[in-house]
Amino acid sequence: MLNVYxxxxxxxxxxxxxxxxxxxxxxxxNGPVTDHEASDDCGVAILGEEPNKYxxxxxxxxxxxIRTRKxxxxxxxxxxxxxxxxxxxxxxxxxxxxxxxxxxxxxxHGPEHxxxxxxxxxxxxxxxxxxxxxxxxxxxxxxxxxxx
Numbered sequence: 001m002l003n004v005y006x007x008x009x010x011x012x013x014x015x016x017x018x019x020x021x022x023x024x025x026x027x028x029x030n031g032p033v034t035d036h037e038a039s040d041d042c043g044v045a046i047l048g049e050e051p052n053k054y055x056x057x058x059x060x061x062x063x064x065x066i067r068t069r070k071x072x073x074x075x076x077x078x079x080x081x082x083x084x085x086x087x088x089x090x091x092x093x094x095x096x097x098x099x100x101x102x103x104x105x106x107x108x109h110g111p112e113h114x115x116x117x118x119x120x121x122x123x124x125x126x127x128x129x130x131x132x133x134x135x136x137x138x139x140x141x142x143x144x145x146x147x148x
Contacts (some may be wrong), residue, residue: 001026001027001028001075002025002026002027002028002076002138002141003027003028003030003074003075003076003077003078004027004028004029004030004075004076004077004078004079004138005029005030005031005071005072005074005075005078005079005098006018006029006030006031006079006081007031007032007068007072007078007079007080007081007090007091007094007095008079008080008081008082008083008088008090008091008094008108009081009082009086009088009148010032010034010082010092011023011035011083011085011086012083012091013015014081014083014108014131015029015031015034015081016134017131017132017135018079018131018138020130021132021135022089022135022138022139025138025142026142027138027142030071030074030075031069031071032068033064033067035125036107038141039060039064040057041056041058041060042059042060042063042064043056043057043058043059043060043061043062043063043064044056044060044066046063047059047063055141066136068094068097069097072094072097072098072101072103073101073134075103076096076103076104077103077104077105077106077141078094078095078098078103078104078105078106079105079106079107079108079122079134079139080094080095080098080105080106080107080108080120081108082107082108082109082113082117082120083109084112092117092120094124095107095120095123095124096120099123104125105124105125105126106124106126106127106128106134106137107120107124107126107127107128108127108128108129108130108131108133108134109127109129110129111129114116137147
């Protein structure tokens, strides 16, 4: 079995594309909470309200970090997606954390981010542009089978 952590951009269906494409493979997928509001508010929902936005965000970041660290630590492969619309600083941090742990990393982004992400790409074992390419990498890792 392969344990894969899907990190990064939460505004498109790239996770579902990978999970659907990997049907039948012995893979367990994990990742962050992708409900943006729930992720932002988890700290105050659990630990109590904060009138200062900094501490509101800080509580959420700390609670989310528990989930993220566990997911990345348990992963065999970490897929990090950088989307087009937003800067995913958290995704870059996740990639660095995964690299520090010696995890196998697949980075997923379009060609427009090649220069900005050159250091992240250099730490990865593969850089893909499409979720289907990630699926084929995972299939190859598990079965040795090439596409087609």
